[in-house]
Amino acid sequence: MIASLDGGATVDGRAGGLAGAGDRAMFKVMREVADVILVGAATVRAENYGGAKLTVAARQRRQGRGQGEVPPIAVVTGTGALEPESRLFTQTDTPPMIFTTATSAPVVRQRLQGRAEVIDASTTDPVAVDPATVLAELARRRLHRVLCEGGPILLGGMVECGLLDELALTIAPMFVSGGAPRIVAGSTAVTTGLRAAHVLTDEEGYLYTRYTRVG
Ligand SMILES: NC(=O)c1ccc[n+]([C@@H]2O[C@H](COP(=O)([O-])OP(=O)(O)OC[C@H]3O[C@@H](n4cnc5c(N)ncnc54)[C@H](OP(=O)(O)O)[C@@H]3O)[C@@H](O)[C@H]2O)c1
Numbered sequence: 619m620i621a622s623l624d625g626g627a628t629v630d631g632r633a634g635g636l637a638g639a640g641d642r643a644m645f646k647v648m649r650e651v652a653d654v655i656l657v658g659a660a661t662v663r664a665e666n667y668g669g670a671k672l673t674v675a676a677r678q679r680r681q682g683r684g685q686g687e688v689p690p691i692a693v694v695t696g697t698g699a700l701e702p703e704s705r706l707f708t709q710t711d712t713p714p715m716i717f718t719t720a721t722s723a724p725v726v727r728q729r730l731q732g733r734a735e736v737i738d739a740s741t742t743d744p745v746a747v748d749p750a751t752v753l754a755e756l757a758r759r760r761l762h763r764v765l766c767e768g769g770p771i772l773l774g775g776m777v778e779c780g781l782l783d784e785l786a787l788t789i790a791p792m793f794v795s796g797g798a799p800r801i802v803a804g805s806t807a808v809t810t811g812l813r814a815a816h817v818l819t820d821e822e823g824y825l826y827t828r829y830t831r832v833g
Contacts, residue, residue, distance in 0.1 A: 619767075619768055619773065619785065619786070619787050619788070619801040620633055620636045620637055620641055620787070620788040620789075620790055620801075621636070621787065621788075621789060621790065621800070621801050622636055622789075622790050622792050622793055622794040622798070623789065623790070623791065623792060623793055624793045624794060624795065625798075625800050625801075626793075626794035626795075626796070626798030626799070626800070627768075627769070627770055627798055627799050627800055627801045628794075628798045628799060629794055629798070631664055632664055632665060633665070633768075634665075635794075636788075636790040636792070636794070637788075637790070638790070638820075638822045638824050639822070640788075640820045640822065640824050640826065641788045641790075641824060641826070644786070644788065644826060648765055648786060649670050649672070649689060649765065650672060650676045650679065650680065651763065652689045652763050652764070652765035653685060653686075653689060653756075653760075653761040653762055653763040653764065654689050654690055654691075654692050654715075654756055654761040654763075654764055654765070655670060655689050655690070655691050655692065655765050655767055656692045656694065656752070656756075656764050656765065656766045656767070656772070657691060657692070657693055657694070657766070657767045657768065657769075657772065658693070658694050658695075658768060658769045658771055658772030658773075659693055659694060659695035659696075659697070659699065659700060660769055660771065661767065661768055661769040661772075662691075662693050662700065662704075662706055663699075663700075664769075666704070666705055667691060667693075667704075667705060667706050668705035668706060668708075668709035668710055669688065669690075669691060669705075669706075669709060669710025669711055669712060669714070670688050670689050670691065670710075670711075672687070672688055686712065687711070687712075688711045688712050689712075689765070690712045690713065690714060690715055690761075691706065691710070691714040691715070692714065692715040692716075692717060692752070692756065692761075692764075693706070693714055693715070693716050693717065694717045694718075694739075694747050694749075694752060694772055694775075695716060695717070695718050695722070695726075695747075696718065696719055696722065696745060696746065696747060697722060698716070698718050698722040698723075698725060698726035698729065698736075700716065700726075700730070702729060702730055702731070702733055707730070707733040707734060713733060713734050713735065714733075714734045714735075715734060715735045715737060716730070716734045716735070716736045716737065717737050717739040717747050717752045717755070718736060718737070718738065718739070718740075718747060719738065719739075719740040719743075719744055719745050719746060719747055720738050720740045720744040721740075721744045721745050722745075723736055723737075723738040737755055739751040739752045739755060747775075749772075749775045749776050749779045749781055750779055750781060753781060766782075768801065769799075769803075770799045770800060770801055770802055770803035771803050771804075773801060773802050773803075774802045774803045774804035775804070777802055777804070777808060777810055778804055778806060778808050780810075782810070782831065783830065783831050784815075784828065784829065784830050784831070785812060785827075785828070785829040785830075786826075786827070786828050787801065787827045787828075787829070788824055788825065788826050788827070789824065789825040789827065790824060791822070791823035791824060811832045812829035812830065812831065812832060813829060813830050813831075813832050814827065814828075814829055815828040815829060815830050816828050
């Protein structure tokens, strides 16, 4: 995740306006080591997500570690409002996974017509995706190292359920003011303590932080 000094997670509705060269490099490295990239549907729509792009060398390093050549994108959506002709489905080397609800799954499967694996990850509430079920389903597919790229609503759900092991947060040297969301959103206030693991900086003044779960 990336945030401004005043805690904003977006500029004009997207995260890109906050990023610098160092953050983009960090983003690539984290994608290279991930087994799967987990993202909320609103971020997919706002950022027009396609599949992960990796160099030949990065693909070979992954194969050497016993990972798939490219980490698939796994999307969490309640409504299933994802355009079948969007980059998510058309510009990718590996089909995405769509985690949705019992209510939406049949319609989404029909709309996507084999372009993605559609998984019902709801439990007692048929209109909500359960973050723990998403992780369990990924683990069943031997996808253990999950890189959650946000956005704030999805990350909020993970934090609320106590499922976040590590936070990699870049702090951009700027204010954004206005009504930008924070990196974690949710209706319930939950206090979650983390331990600082490292802080790096660069000549542009960005801070690259990593925090880990306490205990
Ligand atoms: N600063 C950063 O590092 C960063 C990172 C990522 C994104 N962003 C920005 O954040 C914004 C989008 O974030 P956001 O918080 O609005 O949305 P988000 O977390 O990307 O996606 C929210 C959507 O995901 C689905 N969803 C998430 N949890 C769910 C659950 N438990 N059950 C059912 N559906 C669930 C729903 O999809 P449906 O609507 O399809 O039902 C929901 O509307 C964009 O502006 C993006 O550019 C910033």
